[in-house]
Amino acid sequence: MMAIAAVGNNLITYVFNDMHFPLSKSANIVTNFIGTVFLLSLLGGFLSDSYLGSFWTMLIFGFVELSGFILLSVQAHLPQLRPAQCKMIFENCPEAKGYKALIFFIALYLVALGSGCLKPNIISHGADQFIKEDSKQSKKLSTYFNVAYFAFCMGELIALTLLVWVQTHAGMDVGFGVSAAAMAVGLISLISGTALYKNKPSRGSIFTPIAQVFVAAISKRKQICPSNIEMLYGNKNNVPNHLPATSTNVNNLLHHTEKFRFLDKACIRIEDGTERTESPWRLCTVAQVEQVKVILSVIPIFACTIIFNTILAQLQTFSVQQGSAMNTNIAKGFHIPPASLQAIPYIILIFVIPLYETLFVPLARRFTGKVSGISPLQRVGTGLFIATFSMVCAAHN
Numbered sequence: 001m002m003a004i005a006a007v008g009n010n011l012i013t014y015v016f017n018d019m020h021f022p023l024s025k026s027a028n029i030v031t032n033f034i035g036t037v038f039l040l041s042l043l044g045g046f047l048s049d050s051y052l053g054s055f056w057t058m059l060i061f062g063f064v065e066l067s068g069f070i071l072l073s074v075q076a077h078l079p080q081l082r083p084a085q086c087k088m089i090f091e092n093c094p095e096a097k098g099y100k101a102l103i104f105f106i107a108l109y110l111v112a113l114g115s116g117c118l119k120p121n122i123i124s125h126g127a128d129q130f131i132k133e134d135s136k137q138s139k140k141l142s143t144y145f146n147v148a149y150f151a152f153c154m155g156e157l158i159a160l161t162l163l164v165w166v167q168t169h170a171g172m173d174v175g176f177g178v179s180a181a182a183m184a185v186g187l188i189s190l191i192s193g194t195a196l197y198k199n200k201p202s203r204g205s206i207f208t209p210i211a212q213v214f215v216a217a218i219s220k221r222k223q224i225c226p227s228n229i230e231m232l233y234g235n236k237n238n239v240p241n242h243l244p245a246t247s248t249n250v251n252n253l254l255h256h257t258e259k260f261r262f263l264d265k266a267c268i269r270i271e272d273g274t275e276r277t278e279s280p281w282r283l284c285t286v287a288q289v290e291q292v293k294v295i296l297s298v299i300p301i302f303a304c305t306i307i308f309n310t311i312l313a314q315l316q317t318f319s320v321q322q323g324s325a326m327n328t329n330i331a332k333g334f335h336i337p338p339a340s341l342q343a344i345p346y347i348i349l350i351f352v353i354p355l356y357e358t359l360f361v362p363l364a365r366r367f368t369g370k371v372s373g374i375s376p377l378q379r380v381g382t383g384l385f386i387a388t389f390s391m392v393c394a395a396h397n
Contacts, residue, residue: 004037004065004111004115004179007069007072007111007176007179010164010167010175010337011029011030011033011108012026012027012029012030013167013172013338014076014167014172015029015030018076018082018083018172019082019083019095019096019100019101019104020083020086020093020094020095020096021095021096022095025095029108033108033109033112034309035309036109036112036116037112037115037116037119038116038119038309039116040112040113040115040116040117041116041117041119041120042120043116043117044057044061044116044117044118044119044120044121045120045121046206047117048120048121048124048202049202049203049206050202050203050204050205050206051202051204052202053199053200053201053202054121054124054125054128054199054200055125055190055194055197055199057117057118057121058118058121058122058125058190059187059190059191060117061113061114061116061117061118062114062118062183062186062187062190063114063187064110064113064114064117065110065111065113065114065115065118065183066114066180066183066184066187067110067114068107068108068109068110068111068112068113068114069107069111069176069177069179069180069183070180071103071106071107071110072104072107072108072111072176073173073176073177073179073180074173075100075103075104075107076171076172076173076175076176077171077173077177081100081103082096082100083095083096083100122148123145123148125197126144126148127141127144127145128197128198128199128200129197129198130144139371142361142371142372142373143357146353146356146357146361147357149349149353150349150350150353150354153346153349153350153353154346154350156343156346157343157346157347157350160340160342160343160346161340161343163175163178163179164337164340165337165340166178167337168337209284209288209291209292210291210292210295212266212280212281212284212288213263213266213284213288213289213292214263214266214292215281215282216265216266216281216282216283216284217262217263217264217265217266217289219281219282220265220266220268220270220282221262221265223265223268225261225264225265225268226268229256229264229286232256232264232267232268232286233267233268233269233283233284233285233286234267234284234285234286234287234288235256235267235286255290256286256290257290257293259293259297260292260293260296263289263292263293264289266283266284266288266289267283267284267285267286267289268283269283270283301377301380304380304384305380305384307384308384308387326338360373361373
C-alpha cells in the first residue's frame with residue numbers, strides 16, 4: 001500500500017513536469033488511474049472468491065504491480081524514453097507521444113491492475129485468519145481492522161513524507177525504484193508466511209448463483225409467497241436433499257429476512273405430485289436468496305462512497321498543484337514538497353485511531369453491547385458525514 005501511495009499521490013507532478021501533459025489532462029490521467037484501481041478491486045475480489053483465493057490473487061497481482069513499478073522507474077531514468085526536459089510553467093512543452101506515451105500508460109496500468117486486485121484481498125486475507133464464531137476471536141477481529149487501518153495510515157504517511165522527499169530530491173526514477181523495492185519486500189514477506197496461513201477455498205463463480213436467484217424469481221413472479229417462511233426451500237426446517245440437516249452447513253445458513261420479498265419467490269417449490277427435481281435456475285435455497293439480498297443492500301453504501309472518492313481525487317490532484325504555487329518553507333532551508341501536504345490527514349488519523357480503539361470502542365460497547373462499539377455501517381455513515389465538511393471548507397475558501 002505504501003508503494004502505490006507514493007506513486008498515486010505524487011503522480012500528477014511526474015505527469016505534468018516530466019511527461020509534459022497539460023494540467024487538466026494530467027489531472028484526468030491521475031483520476032482515471034485512481035478510478036481504475038478502485039474498479040479493478042471488483043476483479044480482484046471476484047478472482048479471489050471464485051477461483052484463486054486471496055493468497056494466490058495477492059501473489060500473482062503483486063508481481064504484476066511490481067513489474068509496473070520497475071517499468072516506470074526505467075522510463076523515468078532513461079531520457080530517451082521521456083520527452084526532452086522542459087519547464088512546463090514557463091514554456092510550451094510538447095507532451096509525450098508515440099512509444100513514450102505507450103510505455104508510460106502500460107507501466108501505469110500494470111500498477112493499477114496489480115494494486116486494484118490486491119486492495120480487496122490484503123485486509124480480507126488477514127481477517128480470514130480469525131475464527132469468527134469464537135467470541136474472543138471476534139473481538140480480536142474488530143481490533144485487527146483498526147490496527148490494519150492504522151498500518152495503512154502509517155504507510156501513507158511514510159509514502160507522503162519520506163518517499164515524496166526522495167522523489168523530489170533524488171528524482172522520480174529513484175522514487176519509483178524505492179516503490180518497487182518496497183513492493184518486492186512486501187511480496188517476500190507474503191511468501192515467507194505461506195505455511196502459516198489459513199486459506200479459504202474458492203467457491204466458483206459468484207455470478208451464477210446470483211443470476212439463478214433473479215431468473216428463478218422472475219420465472220415465478222406470479223406465485224404468492226407463503227406466509228410461513230418455513231415452507232421456503234432450503235430453510236433450516238426445509239433443507240434440500242443435498243444438504244443433510246446434520247451438516248454444519250445448515251448452521252451457517254443465512255437467516256431469512258423480510259426485505260426484498262419478491263426474491264423469496266425463487267424459493268417456492270412447485271408441488272405437482274411428482275418427484276421431479278427442479279432446475280437450480282428455477283428453484284434456489286434461502287441462503288442463496290439472502291446472499292443476493294445482502295449484495296443489493298450494500299449497493300447504496302457503495303453509491304455513497306462515489307462522492308467521497310470524488311473528494312479524495314481532488315486531494316490527490318489539484319491540491320498538489322495548489323501546493324506547488326504556495327510558499328511551503330516553514331523554516332530556513334526546510335521546504336515541504338507539495339505532495340507531502342496530503343500527509344496531514346494521515347498524521348491526524350495516526351493519533352485518532354489509537355484513541356478510537358482504546359477510549360471510544362470500550363465506552364460505546366457499554367451502551368450498545370456490540371464488540372466493535374458501533375456497527376460498521378454507523379462508522380461509514382459518520383465518516384462520510386464528516387468528510388462533507390472538508391469540501392464545505394474548500395468551497396468557502
